[in-house]
Amino acid sequence: MNMATEHTPTVVLVHGAFADAGSWSGVIAELQDHGVAVVAPPNPLRGLVSDAAYIASVASQIDGPVVLVGHSYGGALITVAGTAANVVGLVYVAAYALEEGESLGELQGRFSLSALVSNLKEATYPVEGAEPAVEVTIEPEAFPAIFAADVPAAVTKVLAAAQRPLAAGAFGEAASAAAWRTKPSWALIAGADQAINPEVERFGAQRAGATIVELDGASHAVAVSQPKAVAELILDAVRATS
Template sequence: MTTSTPTVVLVHGAFADAASWAGVITELQSHGIPVVAPPNPLRGLASDAAYIASVASQIDGPVVLVGHSYGGAVITVAGVTENVVGLVYVAAYVLEEGESLGELQGRFPASPLAANLKEATYPVEGADPAAEVAITQEAFPTVFAADVPGEVTKVLAVTQRPLAVAAFWETASAVAWKTKPSWALVSGADQAINPEVERFGAKRAGATIVELGGASHAVAVSQPKEVADLIRDAVHATS
C-alpha cells in the first residue's frame, strides 16, 4: 500500500467533455485531492484507452481512474497501467475481456438513447471518412440530463462531443477490475444506459456499489457531491 494520496483522473464519456466534471472537481479539490480531467478522444476503445493510460502513467504516484458512461469502458482497459490503484465507474459500462459495448448492451432492453442518435462523418487521414454519432438536440435533455436545469442542458446539447461508431464494437483487450478494487455509481433513472447494464457490470466486477434512484445519466452534473463522495471513498481506501 502506498502512503501518498492518489491523483484522481476523471474520464468523461460520449456526448460530453471534461467540463462535465466541474462540480466534482470543485468538491475533490476542496478536500485536497489532486485531480486531472483530460479530454477523452472518443475515436475508438483501444486508442482512447492508450491515451488515458499514457496520461495516468505520466503522473507521479498512484492514480484512481474514474470513468463516466463510455469512459467506464476506457478505464477498464487503461486501468492495467501499473500506477493505477483503483477504478470508479459513474453511470458507466463495465466490460469483460473480449466484450464490446454493443454486446453488453445487447443483452438488455435498449434505452431511449438508441432511437435518438444522429449520424455524421468525419475525415480519416489516408482512409474513407468514418461515422460518428451524437444525441439529437431535441432529445438531449430527457435522454442525457433529465435532472439538470433546462438552461444548462441547452448548453450541454450544443457542446456534446460525438462518439465514433466503431467504438461500439471494439472489444476490451484487458480488464483492470480483475486485479484492482472498483467502485460504481448506478444512476437509477438513466435514459442513456439502461441502469440494468450498469448494475450487471458493476456486480460482475465485484465493485462497491452506490445507487442514486432518481439520477439521470448526467449524474456528475446534477449530483456532484454524491459522485465526489464515492470517489473520495476510493481514494481513502487506496491511500
C-alpha cells in the same frame, strides 16, 4: 480537510461520449476542496482501443498512485487503461464495466435498449488515407430527457450544443483487458438513466465485484446534477487506496 500526502492517489476523471471534461466541474471542485489532486483529460472519443491507450498514457505519466474514474463510455476506457501499473482503483459513474474481450455493443445487447439508441444522429468525419468514418451525437431535442433529465433546462440546452461526438466504430471494439479483475472498484448506478440502461450499469458493477451506490432518480448526467454524491464515492476510493 486536506487529504493530500505523498501516498494519496491523484484522481483522473474520464468523461464519456456527448460530453467533455467540463462535465466534471462540480466534482472537481468538491475533490479539490478535500485537497485531492485531480486531472480531467480530454477523451478523444475516436475508438475504444486508441482512447484507452491515451488514458493509460495520461495515468502512467502521473507521479504516484492514480484512481481512474470513468463516466459512461469512459468506464470502458478505465477498464482497459486501469492495467497501468500505478492505477490503484477504478470508479464507474453511470458507466460500462466491460469484461475482457467484450464490446459495448455486446454488453448492451443483453439488455433492453435505452432511449438513446433511437435518438442518435449520424455524421461523418475525415480519416487520413481512408474513407470518412461515422460519428454520432444525440438529437438536440431528445438530449435533455435522455442525458440530463435532472439538470436545469437552461444548462441542458448548452450541454446539447456542446456535445462531443463518439466514433460509431467504438461500439464494436473489444476490451483488451479488464483491470477490475486485479484492482478494487466502486460504482455509482444512476437509477433513472435513459442513456445507459441502469441494468447494464448494475450488471457490470456486480460482475466486477464493485462497491456499489445506487442513486434513485439520477439521470445519466449525475456528475452534473449530483456532484457531491459522485465526489463522495470517489473520496471513498481515494481513502481506501491511500
